[in-house]
Amino acid sequence: MDLLFLGTSSGIPTRARNVSGLALLEDSGKGWYLIDCGEATQHQLLCTPLTLHGLRAICITHVHGDHCYGLPGLLASAGMARRQEPLDIIAPEGIEDWLRATFAMSRTGLPFELRFHAAESLGQWRTPQVRVKVAALSHRVPSYGYSFTEARPDPKLAIDRLERDNIPRGPLWGQLARGFDVEHEGRRLRSETYLDFGRR
Incomplete structure (x- = not known):
């Protein structure tokens, strides 16, 4: 697995650093995972070889804006890029209601299914490529960390x-x-x- 830092600033962006966003790339193929999606994360992605078609899941650590305000735009762009595959979103409760309200208010329709998983009760999520474990963290709002374990292919x-x-x-x-x-x-x-x- 490789890590690609899309944003490392805290609270607000700086001229040199965007707010929180981290891409975790699978060892083979074009699949990747997004951890946090601060404002302008999709713009940061334009400077990488990653595509929204290869995005397998989004994990949000907590609901502060610098970690999630980029979600509506990124998801809308994925729809405009004609993504069809369902997308899993692992996040604290409330993210689903917020996104659905945002899309309803802006009359944004997505051509792919969003599958929400509440971090509070998930424990673990897996694909054939990775296993993701969720752990509660200490912060001013409910906050969660994610550990990724890569599957060993073709035993x-x-x-x-x-x-x-x-x-x-x-x-x-x-x-x-x-x-x-x-x-x-x-x-x-x-x-x-x-x-x-x-x-x-």
């Missing part, structure tokens, strides 16, 4: 180790291949022991 069964340990072919191999630990002859077999990954 392959380590057949040599399975045969060496006399693990019989069949359902046990299938369970291990899908990432499940299993019991066999009184032993706990860890899936990770019998999988090889193309990269860390």
Whole structure:
């Protein structure tokens, strides 16, 4: 994963720094995640190779303006760019009502579905590429941090180790291949022991 800082200023932008915005890029492909979306984040994106079609999810830490005032414009631009895929938004409660009211008042229709997940009750969210855990933070308003763990792609069964340990072919191999630990002859077999990954 790579991080691309779109804004690091606090409260208000400066001539050299925009307000909060951080892009987290997947290791392969064009998928990426946006953490916070302060005003003019979409303008900052114009200086990057990222597209709104590759955006997989938006995570908002808290409802202060320097972390979320860029959301309506960015979402409207995604619609004008003909985005079709649904977009997940993980954010404190209230963001959904605010965005829906903003779009209703401005008569903005989006050609894609917004899927809201309240950070207060989510705990964890995942895609085939990443797992995102939510943790409460201390701030003047409800605030949340997000930890991203990258999935290990295309695991392959380590057949040599399975045969060496006399693990019989069949359902046990299938369970291990899908990432499940299993019991066999009184032993706990860890899936990770019998999988090889193309990269860390």
